[in-house]
Amino acid sequence: MSAFVRFITVHKKLTNKIDYIIVGLGLAGACLALQLLKRGKRILVYDTPSQNRASSVAAGLFNPITGKRIVKTWKADEMFSYLFKFYQEAESDLEIKFFYNSPLYTPFRAIEEQNEWMSKSADDSFENYISQVTTEPTFGDEVNDPIGGILLSQCGFINTGIFLNGVRELLLQKESYLEELWLEEKMKTSDNGVAYDNVSAEKIIYCTGIHALQSKYFEMLPLKMLKGEVMTIKTTKILNRIYNRGVYVVESGEMEYKVGATYDLVNLKPGVTPEGRMELEQKVKDLLSIPFEVTHQDWGIRPSTVDRRPIIGQHPIEKNVLIFSGLGTKGVSLAPYFSGQLADYILGRGNLDKEANITRVKSLYSKFH
């Protein structure tokens, strides 16, 4: 009998008293699960791992310098030192390899950009992130960089499939995982906690990504569905670093790379599109100087927010119902840091960042007060 089946059998018979229920095992749920286990808590995670969940489709890239204007990302200094420690510890606890620290090169598009980065590289606050600024072709055997580019450190990627599977296996061993659809209408809440089937817990945390909008507690949140498409390419040469300009090209196998992504707030229909493929193919042709073959195309919906900050914290009325969502385009870098903050908050050991706290969502508060 597998651990999973054994657990279901036991689970159906007994009333389980645990500390916390987590719904959803994408990046948010997986990081929070590890944080709560580390703090000695008993948890139960419900998940229905759909093929196109954002966390499985993601290329897994983390990069402290992002955006069209190439600026330091929000909270880069805190988040990036945290994520290195978090994922490396997880690798060692789970006994799997999924975390790759790799340099990332962005070719310049214009001389102005070159000048801007030459001056930024002298700025102390960028010291930890910039390895090199070049003004001449530097990696021309792999990319088009006629006027050079910036080589960044503290970048890399995680193989999200291996990471999520590793966390799932750990939870199965601890009899803390159920692969089933969790139904809100079956939950009962009280001042003392929540009850679901034969499980009672102090609190429940929704880590359901964009599906949070289907909850009566969180449908008012300003979460926006942001569809993204990625494709996988095969090359005849190993690329020696991550490349990023218009699209990112991130290793996903032997001479195999994920190229992404598109950003679409309007066409949210499930599935891949010829337009998505054309856009990515054109951008990767502009970036790479070597031939490639497209082998796969995929899509997912990101749980994004208008202010580009995650949404974490407690429901205004139902204090035992919490949320961890809004990871947008940066789940890999945001999830470790904010899952740590949320775990401490739940245990009464710390506060939530004002910019990420659900209390900033006025519409939710006006509805319930």
Ligand SMILES: Cc1cc2nc3c(=O)[nH]c(=O)nc-3n(C[C@H](O)[C@H](O)[C@H](O)COP(=O)(O)OP(=O)(O)OC[C@H]3O[C@@H](n4cnc5c(N)ncnc54)[C@H](O)[C@@H]3O)c2cc1C
């Ligand atoms: C194309 C694409 C490329 C991306 N690339 C990157 C990247 O390179 N780097 C990066 O940092 N980010 C990237 N992202 C963004 C990243 O994927 C998201 O920020 C992140 O995955 C969100 O994680 P999540 O756990 O909140 O949601 P999800 O991954 O959607 O996970 C939610 C989980 O909850 C489960 N669930 C929901 N409701 C229920 C229920 N009632 N019962 C049981 N289970 C339930 C779902 O089935 C799912 O498994 C990308 C996203 C896309 C779409």
